[in-house]
Amino acid sequence: MSGLEDLYREIILDHYRTPRNRGKLETPPAHKVEGFNPLCGDEITVYVDTDGDRVTDVRIDGQGCSISQASASMMTNAIKGRSFAEISDLTRAFKSMMSIHENELGGDDGREPEPGSEESVPADEVKLGDLEALRGVVKFPVRIKCATLAWNTLAQAIDEARADDGAPTGSS
Amino acid sequence: MTTTAELDVAAVKADFPIFDRCCDPERPLVFLDSAASSQKPRQVIEAMSEFYETTYANVHRGVYRIAEAATNRMEGARRTVAGFIGAPRPEEIIFTKNATEALNLVARSWGGANLGPGDAVVLTQMEHHANIVPWQILAAEKGFEIRWIPVRPDGHLDLSNLDRLLDGAAMMSVTAMSNVLGTIPPLGSMIAAARAAGALVTLDACQYVPHLPTDVSSLDADFIAFSGHKMLGPTGVGVLWGRTELLEAMPPFLGGGGMILDVTQEGFRADAIPAKFEAGTPPITEIVGLAAAIEYLDGLGMDRVRRHEVSLTAYALRTLTERLGDRLTIHGPSEPADRGGVLSLDLAGVHPHDLSQVLDQHNVCVRPGHHCAKPLMRVLGVGATARASLYVYNDESDVDALADALVDAGEFFAF
Missing domain, CATH: 3.90.1150.10 (Aspartate Aminotransferase, domain 1)
Structure with missing residues (x-):
């Protein structure tokens, strides 16, 4: 079964079998966003607590394949306690590894930002750590949506949190 | 046979x-994915190539010889489809883009003209979205009720309350074979119950027509939808069969060329069936391919x-x-x-x-x-x-x- 080991690295199966930060957070104060992959039926719910400029806690609920679940689990480890800016860099780096370059994450016209033109760190300089294990997904293009589901849902949750933080009522 | x-x-x-x-x-x-789409035999591929290479032209109205020949091939295919499912008249065969469009045609045209507040449409819990969403879209506009025949854990329908579900219903629209479970419901008794309740019957027969002998007369349904690509034919062509009297009473679905008798600044007069429901240039070569697929299945x-x-x-x-x-x-x-x-x-x-x-x-x-x-x-x-x-x-x-x-x-x- 050549190729499968590239996709299903041991650390991925470990996160699938023993997902980290699984569960729910109380809403409010947490922000909750549901993400769907309409192609395969995967559903994921991301809960984030924020303190105005960083994610202080995160939980994942829902169901999905090993790639979507492992990516979500690794993501929670990678982002907990990180600033929105750091998470934005990490997200862009992760998507870059998945061969996705999106303008909504700081680039223009779908390209990565020019070096030095933005404050964000270039994608190839961001340390992905365990997330590197998901690099093999690129060889299986239909699975890229599985790997990015949690990240897209997280981005939406952070957007909502920031929008709320910008509101006059303020937050904790 | x-x-x-x-x-x-x-x-x-x-x-x-x-x-x-x-x-x-x-x-x-x-x-092992024929329920999504089947593979195509050489006979179908060659029939389509041969048609393109020797006979292709737009159908209807052309007076030159290949236009007439193309029209004859398409209308011959309509008779082939009618014969395959035991339809009494070839005009009852409406060519659509796929089964989804055929089901939308029934919901939009028949349902749009006949359903309103107080009415009900009965579906099963094992329908494909193609036999759910068109009714939901229409229900949001017209205010009728959608009722659901439950599915039991063993994969069969729970028909214990069928008569109550059908009470006052205008339409029972159900799958003839589940695309997930393979379940073939007891169509005979269900359709008889619907008849007794005064409801019309639509069958989503996408998974049925490619796999079982089909005779619309003995099934006693009112509308039957299926697609070409799941029965060895090409994509891009589906079929709606309906009873003549129903099809004739229904308003057109899509408007455009080919479906009118006359158009003025004030309005239009629709053509007779099947043309009334076949606006625009049809998938001519695909229809030829579907006929070849049916001939192949008939051969088996x-x-x-x-x-x-x-x-x-x-x-x-x-x-x-x-x-x-x-x-x-x-x-x-x-x-x-x-x-x-x-x-x-x-x-x-x-x-x-x-x-x-x-x-x-x-x-x-x-x-x-x-x-x-x-x-x-x-x-x-x-x-x-x-x-x-x-x-x-x-x-x-x-x-x-x-x-x-x-x-x-x-x-x-x-x-």
């Missing part, structure tokens, strides 16, 4: 070029096709259960006579998406997902299944390859 001889699968397979020419020279293609004999699939489904249920044991759940009825060759699989501890990925490494093609039947997925309590589906070119070796691959997947993900 009534020969008792079994299907010669090796000879059938040899008619399908993809099994010789696709992807992996090392391993044979084990194609639909009785024989059905017997082959019952026998192969029985072998699959037995083999997979023996090889995988309790670890494998096969959703749907356990009796092959009550079902088609659609096997929705759930291997404990392996998500269907991952399972299908491992199976692909064996060149075994199955489909993971909700199969456009999310209400049914919720009833089954699963997010997705891996679906293997059988057709005329499959035999026991395909089932064995599936079983081997499932065992391998179970070992790969063992924990």
Whole structure:
């Protein structure tokens, strides 16, 4: 079964079998966003607590394949306690590894930002750590949506949190 | 048609070029995704090429010879389709883009003219989204009620309250074979109950017409929808059969060229059926291909096709259960006579998406997902299944390859 080991690295199966930060957070104060992959039926719910400029806690609920679940689990480890800016860099780096370059994450016209033109760190300089294990997904293009589901849902949750933080009522 | 001889699968397979020419020279293609779309025999591919190369022109109204010949081929195909499903009149065959469009036509045209507040449409919990969403879109506009015939855990419909569900209903629109469970409902008694309640009947026969002998007269439904590409024909063509008196009373669906008698600044007069429902240039070559597919299936004999699939489904249920044991759940009825060759699989501890990925490494093609039947997925309590589906070119070796691959997947993900 050549190729499968590239996709299903041991650390991925470990996160699938023993997902980290699984569960729910109380809403409010947490922000909750549901993400769907309409192609395969995967559903994921991301809960984030924020303190105005960083994610202080995160939980994942829902169901999905090993790639979507492992990516979500690794993501929670990678982002907990990180600033929105750091998470934005990490997200862009992760998507870059998945061969996705999106303008909504700081680039223009779908390209990565020019070096030095933005404050964000270039994608190839961001340390992905365990997330590197998901690099093999690129060889299986239909699975890229599985790997990015949690990240897209997280981005939406952070957007909502920031929008709320910008509101006059303020937050904790 | 009534020969008792079994299907010669090796000879059938040899008619399908993809099994010789696709992807992996090392391993044979084990194609178990015909419920999504079937492969095409040489006879269909060649009929379409031949038509393009010798006869192609737009249909109707052309006075030159190939235009007339193309029109004759298309109208001949309409008669072929009518004969295949026992339709009393070829004009009752409406060519659509696919079965989805055919079902939307019924909902929009018949439903739009006949449904309102206080009315009800009865569906089952095992419908494909194509037989749910068109009714939901219309219900939001017209304010009628949608009622659901439940599915039991064993994959059969729970018909214990059918009469109550049908009470006051104007339409019962149901699948003739579930695309997830393979369940073939007791159509005769259900349709009789609908008749007794005064409801019309639409059958989503996408999974039925390609696999079982179909006779619209004895089925006694009012509308039947199916697609060409699941029955060895090309994509881009589907069929709606409807009773003449209903089709004639219904308003047009899509407007445009080909469906009118006259157009003025003030309005239009619709043409007679089938033209009234065939606005725009039809999928002419695809219709020719569909007729070739029907001739191919007729050559095999639909009785024989059905017997082959019952026998192969029985072998699959037995083999997979023996090889995988309790670890494998096969959703749907356990009796092959009550079902088609659609096997929705759930291997404990392996998500269907991952399972299908491992199976692909064996060149075994199955489909993971909700199969456009999310209400049914919720009833089954699963997010997705891996679906293997059988057709005329499959035999026991395909089932064995599936079983081997499932065992391998179970070992790969063992924990």
